[in-house]
Amino acid sequence: xxxxxxxxxxxxxxxxxxxxxxxxxxxxxxxxxxxxxxxxxxxxxxxxxxxxxxxxxxxxxxxxxxxxxxxxxxxxxxxxxxxxxxxxxxxxxxxxxxxxxxxxxxxxxxxxxxxxxxxxxxxxxxxxxxxxxxxxxxxxxxxxxxxxxxxxxxxxxxxxxxxxxxxxxxxxxxxxxxxxxxxxxxxxxxxxxxxxxxxxxxxxxxxxxxxxxxxxxxxxxxxxxxxxxxxxxxxxxxxxxxxxxxxxxxxxxxxxxxxxxxxxxxxxxxxxxxxxxxxxxxxxxxxxxxxxxxxxxxxxxxxxxxxxxxxxxxxxxxxxxxxxxxxxxxxxxxxxxxxxxxxxxxxxxxxxxxxxxxxxxxxxxxxxxxxxxxxxxxxxxxxxxxxxxxxxxxxxxxxxxxxxxxxxxxxxxxxxxxxxxxxxxxxxxxxxxxxxxx
Numbered sequence: 001x002x003x004x005x006x007x008x009x010x011x012x013x014x015x016x017x018x019x020x021x022x023x024x025x026x027x028x029x030x031x032x033x034x035x036x037x038x039x040x041x042x043x044x045x046x047x048x049x050x051x052x053x054x055x056x057x058x059x060x061x062x063x064x065x066x067x068x069x070x071x072x073x074x075x076x077x078x079x080x081x082x083x084x085x086x087x088x089x090x091x092x093x094x095x096x097x098x099x100x101x102x103x104x105x106x107x108x109x110x111x112x113x114x115x116x117x118x119x120x121x122x123x124x125x126x127x128x129x130x131x132x133x134x135x136x137x138x139x140x141x142x143x144x145x146x147x148x149x150x151x152x153x154x155x156x157x158x159x160x161x162x163x164x165x166x167x168x169x170x171x172x173x174x175x176x177x178x179x180x181x182x183x184x185x186x187x188x189x190x191x192x193x194x195x196x197x198x199x200x201x202x203x204x205x206x207x208x209x210x211x212x213x214x215x216x217x218x219x220x221x222x223x224x225x226x227x228x229x230x231x232x233x234x235x236x237x238x239x240x241x242x243x244x245x246x247x248x249x250x251x252x253x254x255x256x257x258x259x260x261x262x263x264x265x266x267x268x269x270x271x272x273x274x275x276x277x278x279x280x281x282x283x284x285x286x287x288x289x290x291x292x293x294x295x296x297x298x299x300x301x302x303x304x305x306x307x308x309x310x311x312x313x314x315x316x317x318x319x320x321x322x323x324x325x326x327x328x329x330x331x332x333x334x335x336x337x338x339x340x341x342x343x344x345x346x347x348x349x350x351x352x353x354x355x356x357x358x359x360x361x362x363x364x365x366x367x368x369x370x371x372x373x374x375x376x377x378x379x380x381x382x383x384x385x386x387x388x389x390x391x392x393x394x395x396x397x398x399x400x401x402x403x404x405x406x407x408x409x410x411x412x413x414x415x416x417x418x419x420x421x422x423x424x425x426x427x428x429x430x431x432x433x434x435x436x437x438x
Contacts, residue, residue, distance in 0.1 A: 001026060005195060006297045008036035008185050010218035014290040015313055017226045022219060028185035028296065030197065040185050041171050041215045042294040043202055045275030048214040049140060053091055053259020054228070055147055055159050055210075057238045064150045067091075067241070067258070074146045079121045085129045087146065090139040092246035092256040098123035099136035100208075113207050117141075130249030133256070140211035147210070155210055167227045172216040174209050176202040181215055185296040187278070200298050212275065218292040221281055225290045229283075243271045243285060251436040252405055255372065264368055267395070268317055274303050282306045287314045307365075316361075339381035343388065360390035364399050371403055379403045387416065394424035401433070410437055 008026035024036040059065040067088040072078045089095040100120040102109050108116035126134055147155035156174050164172050175181050187200035204213035227233050245262035246254040256262055260271040274280045280303035281292040291309050293302035310317045363386035370379035383400040390396050401416035414437050421430040
């Protein structure tokens with residue numbers, strides 16, 4: 001918190017569907033010195049999309065909606081170019097639709113919601129549906145319209161009734177800086193000098209609140225995650241669909257599931273809700289682990305801390321996400337710079353600091369984080385180093401193949417999937433990908 005200048009923070013860890021850690025730190029209001037408590041609520045910004053994903057799956061269970069159906073089936077007045085976009089593509093940000101938000105200002109493209117809705121429908125598609133990933137808010141605006149139409153009530157009420165009330169989340173609500181929200185932690189941002197904190201005014205247009213706008217506490221989010229895991233909000237099969245990573249139209253894996261970023265940490269998959277660079281929750285389904293970290297600093301990036309915390313509860317994740325001093329020093333060599341000569345730089349680090357080289361798991365974890373950030377070339381450099389230093393590691397070759405596939409280097413992907421399969425004939429990931437690629 002000191003290094004990142006985070007004023008206030010909550011953390012909750014859920015293991016085997018029970019809270020095993022719950023802490024509150026710092027202040028909710030710098031102006032008045034109000035401490036953060038378990039009852040404090042924080043804006044979760046775009047992590048709201050995870051709740052929208054659940055709402056959509058609840059409509060699927062009711063037989064009112066199909067994920068692979070065109071959104072136009074439920075909203076017939078959409079522009080002709082939008083007619084082929086599916087509900088699943090809206091959830092996974094692979095629709096190709098133009099964004100209703102101006103990326104330069106983060107405001108609506110034409111001022112008012114009504115004018116912006118008219119304007120966005122006249123803009124060209126960014127790409128053919130399912131072709132690639134592009135995060136935008138038009139997707140979730142449409143999902144809100146679909147929920148309104150199929151549920152028979154405004155999506156705000158549907159989510160309140162079917163999730164907040166169903167779980168018992170009395171302090172969780174929709175709202176922004178114009179609303180009076182009990183126990184709300186003030187939001188801050190670092191000024192240009194990197195140390196001075198400034199107030200943040202949150203403005204979440206009501207029609208856009210399927211994409212951002214929920215305020216909650218770490219404890220209430222933990223209750224919600226446990227309710228999901230226990231089948232109280234969705235059936236197990238629906239939860240599996242919700243958390244299944246989506247694919248592009250060519251069969252390659254895409255970075256999001258249905259409203260949740262899909263994250264792979266070696267053999268340890270995770271799904272997440274991440275919002276505003278200030279709030280995040282990760283669920284590791286196969287490890288029966290969930291971690292929630294909420295803060296009141298926009299840009300504090302608490303999601304970067306979650307994997308480290310996870311390592312204390314699942315030792316294998318510590319190996320993947322850690323890496324020790326050598327990896328720390330190696331990362332220092334790059335930053336945003338080119339990853340050329342990474343093997344030479346690793347030798348220099350190990351000699352200079354008299355330390356062992358990072359493990360294959362540590363390099364693998366770093367490579368995956370770069371891949372998740374869409375730094376594909378850098379990820380390939382790191383994962384190729386892992387495969388070079390650990391040539392008998394099936395996981396290293398599998399990960400490198402995945403990176404090559406993301407870079408459309410089909411032959412290289414096939415080569416390393418094959419090598420991974422030679423080393424580990426039971427690698428189902430390699431088997432499945434080779435079926436699609438060959």
